[in-house]
């Protein structure tokens with residue numbers, strides 16, 4: 001579908017789309033993003049207040065006992081791996097970046113637990129760097145609306161979106177596509193009846 005029509009539609013639907021991971025600083029954002037893999041932002045927001053109370057910065061998390069960190073996030077799926085990932089990330093930040101969250105893709109993906117998607121979210125949310133992170137919602141919406149092919153990889157989708165969407169719109173569009181996927185174009189039972197893009201969709205009314 002045409003990018004300008006898509007962007008106008010998103011603006012009408014979700015003018016105030018934003019990151020829903022609660023955080024007060026870059027450290028908290030980075031930890032929350034890593035924890036959010038394959039789970040909802042709401043689940044992450046339920047565990048982070050106690051986690052950040054106990055570990056208020058990268059140095060304290062790096063020095064934390066793995067089993068104590070696991071206990072703080074035990075309600076999340078994959079919590080063993082996630083505890084290892086956030087501790088490893090905090091160790092990397094402490095040892096190599098003075099306890100700060102790095103501000104380049106190269107440095108971010110050098111940290112344990114941080115892949116390209118997480119790095120894109122961190123770059124845009126913490127530093128305002130134009131980025132288009134492709135998560136499950138962005139991927140599904142891009143494919144349904146023919147902004148990408150059904151078998152495109154995450155990286156191919158990201159490249160196509162970067163070509164089609166003006167750079168100054170990347171951050172806003174990323175949030176709006178997540179809202180669209182989360183609150184309207186659900187994976188199962190999308191609400192096609194209130195979707196403005198049905199004419200362009202590969203899967204409209206699929207589950208009716």
Ligand code: SF4
Pocket residue numbers: 144145184185186190191192195196197198201202203204205
């Ligand atoms: S028509 Fe339905 S499946 Fe297609 S983009 Fe809209 S909500 Fe999603």
